[in-house]
Amino acid sequence: MQKNYGKISLTSVFCARMRKKQGIPFSRELIELIDTKYKENIEDLPDYGKSLNEVSDFIPFIEGRYYSINKALEPLKNVMIIEIAAGLSPRSLNFLKREDVIYVETELPELIKIKEKIIKDIIKNKKLMAKMNIRFLSLNPLNKKEIDKIGETYKKVGTGKRMVIIHEGLLMYFTREEKRKFRDNIKYLFENYAKDGLWITTDLSRLKK
Numbered sequence: 142m143q144k145n146y147g148k149i150s151l152t153s154v155f156c157a158r159m160r161k162k163q164g165i166p167f168s169r170e171l172i173e174l175i176d177t178k179y180k181e182n183i184e185d186l187p188d189y190g191k192s193l194n195e196v197s198d199f200i201p202f203i204e205g206r207y208y209s210i211n212k213a214l215e216p217l218k219n220v221m222i223i224e225i226a227a228g229l230s231p232r233s234l235n236f237l238k239r240e241d242v243i244y245v246e247t248e249l250p251e252l253i254k255i256k257e258k259i260i261k262d263i264i265k266n267k268k269l270m271a272k273m274n275i276r277f278l279s280l281n282p283l284n285k286k287e288i289d290k291i292g293e294t295y296k297k298v299g300t301g302k303r304m305v306i307i308h309e310g311l312l313m314y315f316t317r318e319e320k321r322k323f324r325d326n327i328k329y330l331f332e333n334y335a336k337d338g339l340w341i342t343t344d345l346s347r348l349k350k
């Protein structure tokens with residue numbers, strides 16, 4: 142077991158624990174790995190208070206946004222899905238057997254390294270073997286230069302497919318200026334690489350104070 146992945150984003154662990162509470166497919170396996178094999182590499186929230194033990198409006202909120210995006214993706218065929226800031230979400234695994242789909246998970250550098258290992262562990266442990274259509278990209282979506290990494294990946298493996306950008310639980314952490322930057326980066330991506338691209342997100346709500 143290597144120990145040099147660095148600490149990863151706290152909020153992504155929080156969301157993963159919420160999904161386990163709702164029994165979302167693969168969420169249990171993912172949390173088991175986080176709490177055992179990858180325990181040393183992951184920084185959890187210092188205190189969850191009552192949020193995981195009692196009825197909390199956070200849990201259905203996380204579940205609702207997860208399934209809403211899945212529902213929007215369901216009818217789409219022959220696509221390259223790019224999940225920006227995928228965190229510890231297991232969504233990509235649902236597309237493993239879809240031969241018409243390429244799924245690209247992006248995250249900040251430390252987290253994407255550990256996420257790739259976790260996803261590959263789940264595939265192996267659960268014998269989900271299929272032609273591997275999931276890719277992992279280290280990316281800060283606020284950095285325009287890094288956005289080209291998505292475009293380059295699309296040119297390499299996605300040509301002929303529709304580009305679909307998704308994200309959940311991201312925009313609410315951005316300032317107004319960062320949101321503008323993010324929007325402009327997506328616009329740049331579509332204009333330069335995929336003019337018929339789709340952008341699907343549930344990130345229109347505010348963080349509850």
Ligand SMILES: C[S@@+](CC[C@H](N)C(=O)[O-])C[C@H]1O[C@@H](n2cnc3c(N)ncnc32)[C@H](O)[C@@H]1O
Pocket residue numbers: 150152153156157225226227228229230248249252280281282283308309310311314
């Ligand atoms: C609340 S988590 C949500 C993760 C995942 N989408 C989910 O629903 O479980 C927010 C994620 O945004 C990621 N992220 C990516 N780019 C970021 C940036 N520029 N600033 C802050 N967080 C960023 C963090 O690493 C973190 O995993």
